[in-house]
Amino acid sequence: MRSLLISFAGTLLLLGTADAAPGTGGDAAACAALGQTLADRQEFSLEAAPALTRIEGLPAFCKVRGTAAGRVGFEMRLPLQTDWNGRFLLAGCGGFCGQLLPDKPGYSNSINASLRRGYAAMAHDSGHQADSTANTDWARRGDQQAVDLWAHQVLPELVALGDILTAAYYQRPPARRYFSGCSNGGRLGLVAAQRYPDLFDGIAAGGPILDLSGNAGVQGAWMIQQAWTAAGEPRITPEQTERLALQVRSACDALDGVRDNVIASPELCRPDLSVLSCTAGQQPGCLDDEQLQRVAALYRGAQDGEHQLFPGLPPGSEHLWPFWITGREGQPAWGGLAAQGFLDIYRQVPAGEHVNPAAIDVAAEAAAMSTSPVAVLANATDPDLSGLRAAGGKLLLWHGWADPLILPQRTVSYFEDAARENGGAEALGKHARLFMVPGHGHCWEAPGLAPDLFDPVQVLEAWVESATAPSQIIARDQLDPEAATATALLCPYPQRAVHDGRGPTTSAASYRCAEPM
Incomplete structure (x- = not known):
């Protein structure tokens, strides 16, 4: 399917700004040459050559910004050729999308945390432009393509584009493909697991509005x-x-x-x-x-x-x-x-x-x-994950127990339905796991009442590439993973963190994961 996707039809508008770092001349030349390389493979409109770019706090990267499928605004950031870890990440987008936010901080529909770890990463607006992520005027103008892209088709379109850009810049396609999204991005993650199970090796889906209606x-x-x-x-x-x-x-x-x-x-x-x-x-x-x-x-x-x-x-x-x-x-x-x-x-x-x-x-x-x-x-409520199992993919779900926007109990009920549909909890757990997060609201949009920060892509990567399902996640209360801070133990559903009765309640080491009484 991936080879077929590479031949997708669309217009690629490439934008960029040059600010090459010292000692990166080869990468700068390779980045600038992307436009000509892609011109030989598909139709595109070039406004400015892709360019090596530096942003404070990030490693140097080749920036490719433009429009895919005739209307999907995207930005792809490709780390230096010696820094690339061979992986591609596609991020989700929140609300009804409509905005291109490549510098969104944190781990929710964000790309920079993965860029720092050597990922080639892509952000997008899902195929329409709106002044607010709650604005749906764009979906009420008889423009069915815009609705189709937002609902699901943006996934194969952008994976195909990711393959093209990585192969052109690094002379090889990515060895692993990952998706990470929260809220509507979490819905897209479940859409991928249910309808496009061979697009990604691993899918991270948080606070998913899986039952949109x-x-x-x-x-x-x-x-x-x-x-x-x-x-x-x-x-x-x-x-x-x-x-x-x-x-x-x-x-x-x-x-x-x-x-x-x-x-x-x-x-x-x-x-x-x-x-x-x-x-x-x-x-x-x-x-x-x-x-x-x-x-x-x-x-x-x-x-x-x-x-x-x-x-x-x-x-x-x-x-x-x-x-x-x-x-x-x-x-x-x-x-x-x-x-x-x-x-x-x-x-x-x-x-x-x-x-x-x-x-x-x-x-x-x-x-x-x-x-x-x-x-x-747009609904992503199908509990049949047999395609994901057959493809060998992994699905990491998480949801805040304190989320008043996307109701956590609906995600729990979906996961329980999926367990019944896919051979029971043990069988499902080999390919899909759900972590409920106490004190966590909606997609880290506000500080949690308990430590709730973790990098879902890092957790997912370890699962995909070590073939060992996560038995726990250690959450912290600061973005800096090296900072001395309070921690919390997150457990795969239906397990809960149980205190040992002795240690500090602000340390994950004081807890163990156990089945509820």
Whole structure:
């Protein structure tokens, strides 16, 4: 399939800026020659030659920036020929994409951490350009190619391009291909595992919005109706969510056997919210009866009275509600904007207009949302991973237990479905593993309540190339892996970190991975 992909049709627009480092003349010449080399292989429009580039904090690299498949904005960074480790990384993109962010920091839909380790790495905008990652006007103009690329086709297109560029610059294609993404990037990772299982040797997928229609549509409409009035005013203030967070943490912190200000077992948390009622005393941050009902509905998740339509917000995520769910300082919550974006696509309202979420009967619309054209294209809920197993690929999934945007319990239920579909947990574990991260919100967009930082590509690389599945991950609370810092032990689901009863709770060495009691 890879050899066929190399012949993909498209226009390649190459951009670059020259800033060669001393002693890299050979690489500079090879980089500049890329344009002519590629001219002999496929049609492209050259605006400026690819050029050796330096950015503070990064090794020198050959920068190739342009447009693939006629419309996918991309930037590929190729380390010096002597620095290349023989691997290619394709990053995902967040939200509804639309922006090219090659210098995005950290490990979420990012490329520079892997570039530093010798990877040839590519960032992209998934085939459209928008001023916001929650903007879906581009998907409502009758442009089916834009939707197809965003939903899934960008993957084979850019892997083919990665093969072409690495072969041209290094005179050989990559020996290993990896994908790493979070949120929508995590969805793309699962799309790759389910539909394109031979594209990558390893796939890292974090906080995946795998059930787009369920999470952004069903739960999104439910969430907007509970958190906002029909006039667009927030029902719950940041002061109230702060008090709610303290109450829930006090009630549920110790459910995992350790008091550390982290709710590591949110599925067991059943806090008594009546103590927050204003009828119990007019304290700052109290909630009236209607607000308490709305909060309970957010925890409960979308329902039709008899059936659970989608999981609810996890206890322990309250500190993140003002940003993702309830809004702050007069600004709408990002989760509300993203849900609105999906609902607009689902109803195919004209660009610039919007569906009124308050007018949606969530229960009545749930089935239709799951079979809408955009859901059929973009949902990544197929539990059959036989193609991944046959290809020998590895899938590293992770999700924050404190993620109020992409609901963690949906990822858990998908993984459990996949275990049943693929011969049981032990058989699936040879090719796919899920790590749930206590205190971690959504894709490191905010600091975790516990150490939650790790390089998923590095973990995945060790699995693919040593044939030993990860039995644990050590997370830290600073990007610098050499910094002396607190650590946490992350375990493959369904195992949990169990404290030894003696050591400091801020050290991974004080814990072991064990099955839940």
